[in-house]
Amino acid sequence: MKLFKNLLGSVKPHFEKGGKxxxxxxxxxxxxxxxxxxxxxxxxxxxxxxxxDLKRTMFMVIVALIPCLLFGMWNVGYQYHLAIGETxxxxxxFIFGFWKFLPLIIVSYAVGLAVEFAFxxxxxxxxNEGYLVTGLLIPLTMPxxxxxxxxxxxxxxxxxxxxxxxGGTGMNILNPALTARAFLFFAYPIYMSGDKVWxxxxxxxxxxxxxxxxxxxxxxxxxxxxxxxxxMMMGTIPGSVGETSFIAIMIGALILIATGIGSWRIILSTFxxxxxxxxxxxxxxxxxxxxTPAEIHLIIGSFAFGAVFMATDPVTGSQxxxxxxxxGFLIGVFAIVIRVFNPAYPExxxxxILLMNIFAPLVDHYVIQGNIKRRFKRAxx
Amino acid sequence: MSDKKEALFSKKNRKLLIDPxxxxxxxxxxxxxxCSALAITVQLKPAIVMAISVLVVMSVANVVVSLxxxxxxxxxxxxxxxVVIAALVILVDQVLKAxxxxxxxELSVFVGLIITNCIIMGRLExxxxxxxxxKSFLDGLGNAFGYGWILIAVAFFRELLxxxxxxxxxxxxxxxxxxxxxxxxxxxxxxxxxxxxVGIIIWIQRMKNRDLIES
Numbered sequence: 001m002k003l004f005k006n007l008l009g010s011v012k013p014h015f016e017k018g019g020k021x022x023x024x025x026x027x028x029x030x031x032x033x034x035x036x037x038x039x040x041x042x043x044x045x046x047x048x049x050x051x052x053d054l055k056r057t058m059f060m061v062i063v064a065l066i067p068c069l070l071f072g073m074w075n076v077g078y079q080y081h082l083a084i085g086e087t088x089x090x091x092x093x094f095i096f097g098f099w100k101f102l103p104l105i106i107v108s109y110a111v112g113l114a115v116e117f118a119f120x121x122x123x124x125x126x127x128n129e130g131y132l133v134t135g136l137l138i139p140l141t142m143p144x145x146x147x148x149x150x151x152x153x154x155x156x157x158x159x160x161x162x163x164x165x166x167g168g169t170g171m172n173i174l175n176p177a178l179t180a181r182a183f184l185f186f187a188y189p190i191y192m193s194g195d196k197v198w199x200x201x202x203x204x205x206x207x208x209x210x211x212x213x214x215x216x217x218x219x220x221x222x223x224x225x226x227x228x229x230x231x232m233m234m235g236t237i238p239g240s241v242g243e244t245s246f247i248a249i250m251i252g253a254l255i256l257i258a259t260g261i262g263s264w265r266i267i268l269s270t271f272x273x274x275x276x277x278x279x280x281x282x283x284x285x286x287x288x289x290x291x292t293p294a295e296i297h298l299i300i301g302s303f304a305f306g307a308v309f310m311a312t313d314p315v316t317g318s319q320x321x322x323x324x325x326x327x328g329f330l331i332g333v334f335a336i337v338i339r340v341f342n343p344a345y346p347e348x349x350x351x352x353i354l355l356m357n358i359f360a361p362l363v364d365h366y367v368i369q370g371n372i373k374r375r376f377k378r379a380x381x
Numbered sequence: 382m383s384d385k386k387e388a389l390f391s392k393k394n395r396k397l398l399i400d401p402x403x404x405x406x407x408x409x410x411x412x413x414x415x416c417s418a419l420a421i422t423v424q425l426k427p428a429i430v431m432a433i434s435v436l437v438v439m440s441v442a443n444v445v446v447s448l449x450x451x452x453x454x455x456x457x458x459x460x461x462x463x464v465v466i467a468a469l470v471i472l473v474d475q476v477l478k479a480x481x482x483x484x485x486x487e488l489s490v491f492v493g494l495i496i497t498n499c500i501i502m503g504r505l506e507x508x509x510x511x512x513x514x515x516k517s518f519l520d521g522l523g524n525a526f527g528y529g530w531i532l533i534a535v536a537f538f539r540e541l542l543x544x545x546x547x548x549x550x551x552x553x554x555x556x557x558x559x560x561x562x563x564x565x566x567x568x569x570x571x572x573x574x575x576x577x578x579v580g581i582i583i584w585i586q587r588m589k590n591r592d593l594i595e596s
Contacts (some may be wrong), residue, residue, distance in 0.1 A: 186567060
């Protein structure tokens with residue numbers, strides 16, 4: 001640690017005003033604040049500086065993602081060995097998945113951070129730490145076999161069009177990780193949907209790895225699926241890398257809620273919304289997706305992953321407490337509606353969150369206006 | 382009006398022609414005519430045909446309305462302008478049907494919808510009604526070129542990245558990109574990508590010319 005500090009201290013003069021590499025100061029600043037809690041002090045106005053800054057907030061989200069990450073890696077190996085009919089030990093499965101998944105993480109971070117650094121240097125602001133989380137979320141929402149260059153393009157699209165166009169971290173309207181996924185989903189649907197992409201090498205070997213939603217959309221009764229509810233809870237099912245295990249996601253949710261970083265209001269109301277909508281559809285029951293019990297709906301697909309890690313993004317979600325309830329509830333409702341009515345888009349969750357991202361400022365606006373009105377009334381009464 | 386005769390391509394007249402190409406572009410600066418930019422830019426060929434059609438309609442309509450500008454009662458000027466545009470659009474439509482039937486079929490309703498292209502109406506209202514025919518002609522030409530090059534630029538990228546072709550010629554296949562694992566980007570064919578492409582052009586334009594950025 002001391003070594004790093006001395007090293008950083010010794011090169012610092014080059015990057016400060018008047019130094020040779022003044023233009024690259026944002027890059028230097030990014031490394032310094034990443035490694036050490038910055039010693040910046042507030043210069044004007046009354047501010048309270050919290051000991052925990054944005055980089056360390058983001059780091060907690062990474063910690064919360066670790067259960068999903070580890071389980072996802074293991075599941076990649078497990079599904080593959082299951083599909084080719086071999087048995088492998090827990091460690092073998094994990095190591096197999098680790099080597100398959102590692103390139104996705106590396107590409108996601110390398111490309112995304114390169115774009116972030118380029119923009120930071122060009123615009124002269126500090127490098128935004130938001131990408132620390134986005135960079136891990138993006139590969140977690142991908143099928144394991146997604147070609148790396150597609151991943152790279154989607155990352156560039158997400159960071160540039162989803163974020164930098166609006167002014168960088170904190171100004172974006174859409175969740176960047178979901179923007180990347182949505183881009184890939186519409187640009188290269190063959191690689192992002194169907195039953196041939198969720199298990200490693202399925203496209204080449206031809207073994208099928210249909211997802212639960214895919215089977216339901218093909219009018220399989222939920223009771224005769226290839227997976228039972230226990231598999232769905234554990235996550236030993238084909239799917240995007242990070243989304244399969246309900247239990248791993250819930251561990252992440254507990255970490256987020258306990259540290260106060262993820263909003264429990266959004267998580268709770270999303271689940272309530274999804275449950276209510278699915279229960280309503282149960283009464284209707286016109287097709288197999290509608291007839292699937294509400295509690296099963298909540299643990300299949302990426303519903304839980306989206307609710308815990310995507311909907312709770314503090315930038316793109318609602319800011320007011322009441323707004324959070326409305327925002328989350330509608331995400332749950334729309335996710336189920338899209339899932340049930342348009343089986344061609346099996347992942348209603350992605351589209352529902354993106355849709356509500358756009359409406360979040362409007363929800364906040366009306367919540368605040370309502371509050372102002374109520375207070376006026378009280379004051380004038 | 383000064384008696385001195387102005388040169389055909391005086392500085393002022395050149396400005397009429399050149400301004401709409403960039404700084405006062407009808408699509409990227411005034412954000413007009415967006416619907417057709419979304420609808421017919423999936424491929425280059427229809428986009429070019431569309432650009433030429435609008436060029437003809439806009440320049441001729443500008444001249445015609447400018448010639449009649451002192452005769453048109455201002456109360457009914459909109460309907461007169463519409464009649465002029467509609468007549469020209471029907472002419473263009475017939476010509477397209479006669480000579481490039483397949484493209485005409487592809488453009489389908491959008492040729493007819495040139496009538497409602499707000500750029501044309503806007504130029505008639507804002508320029509042709511108050512200026513002489515030659516100037517109006519240049520103005521129409523300039524704006525049509527400004528509209529056209531955006532259309533063609535958007536269509537170029539959408540066809541190249543969305544279908545891997547240019548004018549239907551499989552450019553990327555000949556370059557051997559598919560063997561390297563390249564895939565066409567299906568998103569480019571969807572309408573939202575046209576909007577995003579126009580947005581990126583606007584972004585680049587404003588990066589080059591900071592005066593365009595509203596405070």
